[in-house]
Amino acid sequence: MLHIVVDAMGGDNAPAEIVKGAVLALNERKDFGIILTGDENLVRAELGKYKYDASRVEVIHCSEVITNDDVPTHAVRSKRDSSLVVGLKQLKERDDVGGFVSAGSTGAVLTGGIMFVGRLKGVQRPALCPAIPNVRGGVTLLCDCGANAECKPAYLAQFGIMASAYAKAAFGIQNPRVGLLTNGTEEHKGDPLHQEAHGLMKDLQSIDFAGNIEGRDIMYGDVDVAVADGFSGNIALKSIEGCGKTVGDLLSKEFRKSFGSKLAYLCARKQVGKLKYMLDYNRFGGSVFLGLKKVVIKSHGSSKAKSITPSVLQAVDAYRGNLIGMLADMLAETAPEGADE
Amino acid sequence: MLHIVVDAMGGDNAPAEIVKGAVLALNERKDFGIILTGDENLVRAELGKYKYDASRVEVIHCSEVITNDDVPTHAVRSKRDSSLVVGLKQLKERDDVGGFVSAGSTGAVLTGGIMFVGRLKGVQRPALCPAIPNVRGGVTLLCDCGANAECKPAYLAQFGIMASAYAKAAFGIQNPRVGLLTNGTEEHKGDPLHQEAHGLMKDLQSIDFAGNIEGRDIMYGDVDVAVADGFSGNIALKSIEGCGKTVGDLLSKEFRKSFGSKLAYLCARKQVGKLKYMLDYNRFGGSVFLGLKKVVIKSHGSSKAKSITPSVLQAVDAYRGNLIGMLADMLAETAPEGADE
Numbered sequence: 040m041l042h043i044v045v046d047a048m049g050g051d052n053a054p055a056e057i058v059k060g061a062v063l064a065l066n067e068r069k070d071f072g073i074i075l076t077g078d079e080n081l082v083r084a085e086l087g088k089y090k091y092d093a094s095r096v097e098v099i100h101c102s103e104v105i106t107n108d109d110v111p112t113h114a115v116r117s118k119r120d121s122s123l124v125v126g127l128k129q130l131k132e133r134d135d136v137g138g139f140v141s142a143g144s145t146g147a148v149l150t151g152g153i154m155f156v157g158r159l160k161g162v163q164r165p166a167l168c169p170a171i172p173n174v175r176g177g178v179t180l181l182c183d184c185g186a187n188a189e190c191k192p193a194y195l196a197q198f199g200i201m202a203s204a205y206a207k208a209a210f211g212i213q214n215p216r217v218g219l220l221t222n223g224t225e226e227h228k229g230d231p232l233h234q235e236a237h238g239l240m241k242d243l244q245s246i247d248f249a250g251n252i253e254g255r256d257i258m259y260g261d262v263d264v265a266v267a268d269g270f271s272g273n274i275a276l277k278s279i280e281g282c283g284k285t286v287g288d289l290l291s292k293e294f295r296k297s298f299g300s301k302l303a304y305l306c307a308r309k310q311v312g313k314l315k316y317m318l319d320y321n322r323f324g325g326s327v328f329l330g331l332k333k334v335v336i337k338s339h340g341s342s343k344a345k346s347i348t349p350s351v352l353q354a355v356d357a358y359r360g361n362l363i364g365m366l367a368d369m370l371a372e373t374a375p376e377g378a379d380e
Numbered sequence: 381m382l383h384i385v386v387d388a389m390g391g392d393n394a395p396a397e398i399v400k401g402a403v404l405a406l407n408e409r410k411d412f413g414i415i416l417t418g419d420e421n422l423v424r425a426e427l428g429k430y431k432y433d434a435s436r437v438e439v440i441h442c443s444e445v446i447t448n449d450d451v452p453t454h455a456v457r458s459k460r461d462s463s464l465v466v467g468l469k470q471l472k473e474r475d476d477v478g479g480f481v482s483a484g485s486t487g488a489v490l491t492g493g494i495m496f497v498g499r500l501k502g503v504q505r506p507a508l509c510p511a512i513p514n515v516r517g518g519v520t521l522l523c524d525c526g527a528n529a530e531c532k533p534a535y536l537a538q539f540g541i542m543a544s545a546y547a548k549a550a551f552g553i554q555n556p557r558v559g560l561l562t563n564g565t566e567e568h569k570g571d572p573l574h575q576e577a578h579g580l581m582k583d584l585q586s587i588d589f590a591g592n593i594e595g596r597d598i599m600y601g602d603v604d605v606a607v608a609d610g611f612s613g614n615i616a617l618k619s620i621e622g623c624g625k626t627v628g629d630l631l632s633k634e635f636r637k638s639f640g641s642k643l644a645y646l647c648a649r650k651q652v653g654k655l656k657y658m659l660d661y662n663r664f665g666g667s668v669f670l671g672l673k674k675v676v677i678k679s680h681g682s683s684k685a686k687s688i689t690p691s692v693l694q695a696v697d698a699y700r701g702n703l704i705g706m707l708a709d710m711l712a713e714t715a716p717e718g719a720d721e
Contacts, residue, residue, distance in 0.1 A: 071665040079547045153538055185563055222526055222614035230530050230611055253619030258491055258626040270571055271612040273563035275619040277595030282623035285515045285599040300651055307648035308632040310641055348444050 040072050042136045043354045044129050047077030047085075048104045049143025049377030051341050054078070058085035060347025065091050067348065071355050072137065072307060074099035076126040101125045107340070116152055121122060123147055127155040132300060138334035138354030140325065142342040149186050149262035152335045154327050159363070159368040164194045165330030166269070168202050169276060169309030170210070170323040173258045178323060180206055180215075180264045181257060184276045185267035188327070195266050197370075201238070201329040202264040203246045204369045208362040209327075209353070210263075216228050218262035219249030219276065226251065227304065228330050232268065240266070245373045254278070260262050283318050321346040329366065381436070382414050383477045384695045387416030388426075388481050389445045389463035390484025392682050395419070398483060399426035401688025406432050408689065412696050415477065417442050417467040420598050430694070433498075443467045448681070451522070452487030456495055464488055468496040471674050479675035479695030481666065483683040490527050493669050493676045503713040505535045506671030506680060507610070511664040514599045519664060521547055521556075521599060521605045523616045527669070528610035536560065536577035536607055537584060538711075542670040543605040544587045545710045549703040550668075552695070559593030559603035561616065567592065573609065573642060581607070586714045595619070604689050626657050662687040665694030670707065 045061045054077055061073050069133045072095040075082050080102035086096065103121040104113045116123055123143050128138040139156075141148050149165070158165060166183035173179045182202035189195060206215035219237055226237060228251055232350035234316045240248045245251045249262050254275055257265050267275060290311060304311070309334035316322070325338035325346070338350040386402045388395045390534050395418055402414050411654035413436040420441035425439065428499055444462040446455045456465055464484050471480040480497075482489050490506070498504060507524035514520045523543035528535060540558045560578055564568035567578060569592055581589045590603050599607050608616060631652060635645035645652070657663070666679035666687070675698045679691040 105668055169522070174629055188563055188569075220530055220615060222611050226530075231555030233611075250494075254615040254620075255625065256621030257619055257622055259622040267615075270563050270574075271615045274561060274595040274608075274612045275615050278598055278616040278619040279595075279623045281598055281600040282620045283627075285597065286624075286627050286655065286659065288515055289655050290651070293654050294648075303648040306646040307651075310644055310648075313634050314627070314630050318627065 040135065041076050041355065041358065042097070042133070043351055044074045044076060044126040044139045045347070046122045046126045046139070046143055047075040047082045047140040048139035051317070051337065053142065054081050054085050056343045057347055058082060060342070060344035061351055062086070062089045062091045063344055063348040064351035065095055067352065068355070072096065073097060074129055076122040076129070095097045099125060099129065105147045109144065109147065111144060111150045114147055115151040122234040124155065127151045130335070131156050137358030138336065140347065140350045140354055142338040142340055142347065143149070143290065144188070145185065145261055145337055145340070145352045147338045148335065149328065150329050156331045156333050156335060158330055159332055159367055159370060162330035163197055163254040163294070165328055166198050166201060166220070167326040168205055168329050169299055169326040170320065171257055171276070171279060172317055172320055172323070176317070177233070177263070178210060179257050179262060180270055181276055182264065182266055183269040183272050184263060184267065184331065185269050185273035190232060190268040192232060192235035192239055193270060195233070196239040199240055199246050199248070199266045200253045200263060200369050200373055201366055202266065205327060205329055205362060206263050208360040209357050212263050214247050215263035216249045217246045217264040217266060218249045218256060220254070220257070220265045220267040220271065221251045222253070224251050224253060224279060233275060243373060245369055248334070270349065277308065281305055287315060288375065312364055322349055327357060332363065334360050334362060381476065381697065382411070382699065383413045383438070383474070384510060384535050384692055385415045385417060385467040385477055385480045386688070387463045387467045387480070387484055389442070389480035390482040391679065393684055394428050394483065395422050397684045398446040399423060401497065401628060401685035402429065402684070402692055403427070403430045403432045404685055404689040405692035406436060408693065409696070410431050413437065415440060415470055417470070421693045430720055433637065433673050435634050440466060440470065446485055446488045447707060448485050449487065450488065451691040452485060452491045453542050455488055456459035456492040464492055471676070473649055478699030479677065479689065481677045481679060481695055482689045483679040483681055483688065486678055489676065490669065490676045493672050494591065495661045497672045497674050497676060499663065499671055499709060500673055500708055503671040504538055505531070506669055506701060507539050507542065508667040509546055509670050510667040511615070511661065512620060513658055513661055513664070517658070519551060520603060521597050521618055522613055523605065523607055523670065524610040524613050525608065526610050527666060531573060531609040533573060533576035533580055536574070537580040540581055540584065540589070540605060540607045541605070541705055541714055542589050543607065545706040546606050546668060546670055549701040549706045550698050556604035557590045558587045558605040558607060559590045559601065560596060561598070561606050561608040561612065563594070565594060567591045572576070582635070584714060586710055628656060656662050661689055665690040668694070668698060673704065
């Protein structure tokens, strides 16, 4: 049976919300199992709160936890018995394990992923790729959103290839349109990094390049993939997140102001709820770490159960949708000789 | 009497909406006049549609228009009789002119502003600085949001100084808190540009530096000023714009779906309207171009009258709030010798 490893100790709400989210995922579908890595006593205490098929759950005890205060590169080397490192090693070593989910330190997931799972052949830099809901009711994949603060033009071109494979494998988008996120739509816009990346992407046969796009096109445009350097991609993602949170807060505040506005809320709650649902990108799961030999998913550090559940199911779907195979194929088609570093 | 120059031919909706917006501003306050630059026949035809005090309006005929298809550096040199260049020259030469507003080509406003109005002493790079509504009901100033796609650390530090002066002069914020927009809050985050800028800003006595901030903090955090390089600042601004537009569209769509949802809208329209108002950053006017010897305001290219009116009033307020004097003082306090380039 396919297994997904869940880092039970990663994130602000571990292990309670992580275990709960994993169990909910398990109860939603019957065709996979879960391996929880973490402090066995704590994890079993949380598991004890729920009903589930115990034959589909493994717990692997680990004595250490990597926190956000740890220096990632040091932590993944020194904390060999941490829930994160042990989990990644399970992913690497076991054929029945198809994916790994963690809400822990982003830096440690990235460093550990590269170190213990390894890059696919031809990948220059793996990249984080979340799915952001757009105005068309679909998603726009934003790649990279933070794994690589400093990029070279060739990395950006490869992000376009990897995210296209992801759009096909996980979202069934046949011919994903790929835009390059810059400060204007004209071809000459951007700094030298993005100008040069534009030139490379225009020549790529394997992607459908739509040219430069602006920040507003992530949610409002007609591309399926927005390619970004990790620095500005991260800023775009979090700007959208802040705007969404602000809207939600202001709306709640308005509807709570008076008896009349509370009544208004009763009338409009269905529509407001629908809006909140559409904007909630947690329902698409976490950010996939594209470019590794197996499926690694980074869930938000503040993830609660309702974010962990879709992350686990996303790992199942990405595995079954043959994400890794498609990535490998598209990279092999386009990778220049000697692109490995 | 104080005059504000308005480029009547700049933007997608010129001259109709520009003239309308200028007249509305005129009729809102009695203590200033307007100079419209543009095709006199067209401008007078638009003016003829409204009631206003003709003694407070001048029209200066120009035979040319700079469009978004023009190359900015070339256009401001060759189209000397364009509404933009003639307007900027009025601003430069006349003591009774306190500000300039255009919804025309951003590049041309920036290039023309530097060429014809000139930089304040000590300014390395002027920067565009819009005001973005935040969850606290106030504004966060985002500087730079697109004037400088490529920056040096010292530019970023100076953006912090200029935007602080703007926060004081135009928004009455006594002690503005300044954050540096990067991909994480920890001090070591970001690329070398932002790491070095962080070091410079930490040492500045003239600003209240709050450290690194993330994209979500623009609307959701507790800073008054977000300093950004023009590339990622532009991406942040437009990502927020796209998210706001998406929310507005989805909400309208939900409320239009059925008879029941239309009824729900009737109940909730006051709250939804309030939300839209709070998120509408056009009500704060355009982006001030900070660092010039006089007040230059760039209104959105798609500006309608309701965006031009606050931009004109913003120019009046910035002039009367002594923005330029405060900028000059803060720059003189902190500018290192020889910072002029």
